[in-house]
Amino acid sequence: MRNKLSGFAVPYVIWMALFVVIPIFIMVVYAFTTAEFEGTLDNFAAMGVYSSVFFRSFRLALIATLVCLLIGYPVSYWMAKEGPTFQRVAMALIMLPMWMNFLLRTYSWMSILENNGLLNQLLGRFGLHFQMIGTPGAVVLGMVYNYLPFMILPIYSVIVKLDHSLLEAARDLGANSAGVFRKVILPLSLPGVLSGVTMVFVPSVSTFAISRLLGGGTQMMLGDLIEQQFLGGAYNPHLGAAISMVMMVVVVLCMVAMNHFGEGEEQAVML
Numbered sequence: 001m002r003n004k005l006s007g008f009a010v011p012y013v014i015w016m017a018l019f020v021v022i023p024i025f026i027m028v029v030y031a032f033t034t035a036e037f038e039g040t041l042d043n044f045a046a047m048g049v050y051s052s053v054f055f056r057s058f059r060l061a062l063i064a065t066l067v068c069l070l071i072g073y074p075v076s077y078w079m080a081k082e083g084p085t086f087q088r089v090a091m092a093l094i095m096l097p098m099w100m101n102f103l104l105r106t107y108s109w110m111s112i113l114e115n116n117g118l119l120n121q122l123l124g125r126f127g128l129h130f131q132m133i134g135t136p137g138a139v140v141l142g143m144v145y146n147y148l149p150f151m152i153l154p155i156y157s158v159i160v161k162l163d164h165s166l167l168e169a170a171r172d173l174g175a176n177s178a179g180v181f182r183k184v185i186l187p188l189s190l191p192g193v194l195s196g197v198t199m200v201f202v203p204s205v206s207t208f209a210i211s212r213l214l215g216g217g218t219q220m221m222l223g224d225l226i227e228q229q230f231l232g233g234a235y236n237p238h239l240g241a242a243i244s245m246v247m248m249v250v251v252v253l254c255m256v257a258m259n260h261f262g263e264g265e266e267q268a269v270m271l
Contacts, residue, residue: 030241043242050225050243057221058250060136061205064143065151068200071144072151073193077185079152080159087160094149106142106213113138113214134216142210147203151196158192159185194258202251222247 034040047054079090097105112118113133123130132138162185170180208223215221222243229240 027241027244030238031245032242033238035238043239044246046239047243047246053220053222053225056136056219057205057223060140060143060211060219060221061201061207064140064147064204065197065201067140067144068148068151069193069197072148072196073155073189076152076155076159076192079156080162094152097145098149102146103209103213105146106210109138109142109145110213113141133214134218136215136219138214138216139211139219139221142214143200143204143207146210147200150199150203154195154199155189155192158189162188197258198255201254205251206247 029037031043032039032041034042079087082090110117110133113130114120115129115131115133117133119132120130132141166184166188167180170184175183205221206223206226207221208227211219211221211224226240226243226247228234229236229243
């Protein structure tokens, strides 16, 4: 039996080696070398010039994640309380935009938000004008629209599977609806919240298509900066690898911190 399991693990190990371990190893080599592949730390020192890009990326990603959480949790909670038919219809509506190409969805928001777009044409009938394209708000809106399902689905999947006997026990002990939610539902749904936060924050902090299209080229983020180092006129893959490595470490640390926080909350519920 053990030999069979080992045999099944071989494709997974090969896949991880080819598409995870080796790319990370190459990134580390590039990050700590020059164009002549001599060891150096200059790539990390050079990142200080782009501190504003780091700050903007994490700030907008945090805002987008918070907005997704504020919208996604109530929607997930509402869906979980309804019947199976409503849940299937709501799930289909949430997933429907995901069936379209990512760039098409972003381009559609460009046509809505641009100066002569659908929104301003409508507001123009009332003598109003709305300037949003090329602003941080447009970038956040694009990230929220594209990544909101990644917040809703994990939270919903956790809440819908909660043991109803725990909720009934809490009510029998005198807890009102707000108390049941605060003491039972919210802590037990925390794993879904943490999964959703991770699934939204990670792609948000590294996005480049949204910031380029909706930001009008004025809201450069880390994804744009890395692409510029590998494909743009400022071609410097060693600096791009160093930026990628720092971003990866920061994201991993954030994930570890959130998981640690979630474990503490779960233990508090058990007590």
